[in-house]
Amino acid sequence: MEVSIFPTREVRRELERFVEIRLHTDTHREFSEVQRKLTGSVQNPDYVIVDPDAPDTPVSIFRGSLAPGRTDFQEWLKTQ
DSSP, X not given: XXXXXXXXXXXXXXXXXXXXOOOOTTTOHHHHHHHHHHHSOOOSOEEEEEETTEEEEXXXXXXXXXXXXXXXXXXXXXXX
């Protein structure tokens, strides 16, 4: 999705409203535990929105990736 979905104009516009933080669980095993505690899963990818005042509690989670042309992620961002 970082190559096919994120660069689209519509998604870029939505992403500008957020601060991006990446948690690379594939190379740092201890980060998998952080992901599990935050999302209840170690599935990748997970996209999580948190409130800065309560960063341990997800506001919303989008699980999985999409094929190019799908708008599910963009629609999810719009609802946040």
